[in-house]
Amino acid sequence: MNRFVKGLRLALALVLGLPFLVFLLPIFLVYVFVERRAGRPLPFDFKALWASAFDRNEQTITPRSSPPNSDAVFRSNVVENLDRATRDDLNQGGADPENLRTNVKTIGIALVTHGGSPLGGEICRNLARLGYRVGVAWQHDREIADGIVTTIRQMGGEADALFLDLGNPDKIQNFISEAEKMFGGSPDLLVNNVAHLIPTPIQDTSWEMMSSALQINLQGPMWLALKVAVRMTENRGGGHIIHVMDLFGERPLKGYLAYSAARAGLIMATKALAGELGPKVRVNAVAPGAMITFEIKNEEKEQGKASAPPLWECIPQVQPKAVISALRYLLDAHWVTGEVLHVDGGRRMFQIGTSPFLG
Structure with a gap:
């Protein structure tokens, strides 16, 4: 039997x-x-x-490797450079940024545009904690950028302030050249953190205002991404570009026609660049809800644009910590490119006319 x-x-x-x-x-x-x-x-x-x-002695299976030539400059998992306790805190999103010090090995060069803004400063400090040498780009806020650089150096990191004018292609090229000279190599990471809210109400706008809004919020960041990607590919074998967006690229903001159109264009540019530059260079975007700062409030109050909505009174703010968590995810997500990661608490799902903050 x-x-x-x-x-x-x-x-x-x-x-x-x-x-x-x-x-x-x-x-x-x-x-x-x-x-x-x-x-x-x-x-x-x-x-x-x-x-x-x-083999009884082998208990784990090696995870799927990252694609060759894609993010070749990132040393496997950037979080592996941290001590265990800090790594656990970061993974859980619970580490207090002010209590973290840079005690990791250098893993690459990162350039952050508008580094003097509140969000830009947080991005710069967190990248330094991960082991990046950080180029803090500034245009009108040199003192603030220098302060961020000083903070990073006091933490034990490496950083320098660099001038950048996104409205001038020659200045963009100079910015890249100066960064390479200062850090001794091409960047591994570019964080395009630019959002210049220029009101363009349809009843009271001009060609110059609209051109400025489109150039600073779309053409300049896209040109910078293209030029940096060339250097990444030639000298690093690959890299990563992250655009910091907002919900107005998908849900237009009343009174800011050109700005909304520019943000929508940068979303499509993110996807198009990912297709053009992959697999060596990844291109992604983080789209938080509105992050209205006191600087923006004062700037708009001084402009006295009565036809534009009072942003600081009607838009719930997204905390920088949420954006930082999204950036950390994208840094380690080697198979993610051409994606827009929304960090807005679901606010983009409001329809125009029913949203409490879109007018």
Whole structure:
């Protein structure tokens, strides 16, 4: 009886396994050949699978590797550079940024535009904690940028302030050249953190105002991304570009026609650049809800634009910590490109006319 059962099991195994051996195995081998020839990693680490199946001492399977030439400058997982306690805090989003000090090895060069803004400053400090040498770009706020640089250096990090005018292509090229000279290499990461709210109410605007809004919020950041991507590819083998957006690229803001159009354009530019530059350079965006600062409040009050909505009174703010968490995710998500990561508490889902903050 035992022989009969064993024979039945063997026959069943042959019936089930024969189609795989005859049809599926050759197809799988062709797939492996094509993927290898294209330079892409396989979905499995066969050595680790074999070890986990037959070696009792191997307890884990090696995770899927990142694509070659994509983010080649990032040393596997940037969080691995941190001590265990700090890493756990970061993963849980619970670490107090003010209590963290830079005690990690340098993993690359990061450039952050509008680094003197409240959000830009937080981004610069957090990138320094992760081990980046940070270029803090400024245009009108040199003293604030210098203060951020001083803070980073006191933490034990490396940073310098760099002038950048996104309305001038020559100034953009000078910014890149100065950064490479200052840090001794091309950037691994560009964080395009620019949002200049220029009111363009349809009843009271001008060609110059509209051109300025489009140039600063769309053409300049896109040109900078293109030029930096060239340097990343030539000298680093790859890199990562992150645009910091807001919800107004998908839900237009009343009184800010050109700004809303520019943000929508930068969302599409993010996706187009990802297709043009991949797989060596990843391009993503973070789209938080409105982050209205006291500087913006005062600027708009001084302009006296009565036709524009009082942003600081009607838009709930998104905390910088939420944006920082999204940036950390994208830094380590080596297979994510061409994506817009929304960090707005679901506010983009309001329809125009029903939203309490879109007018």
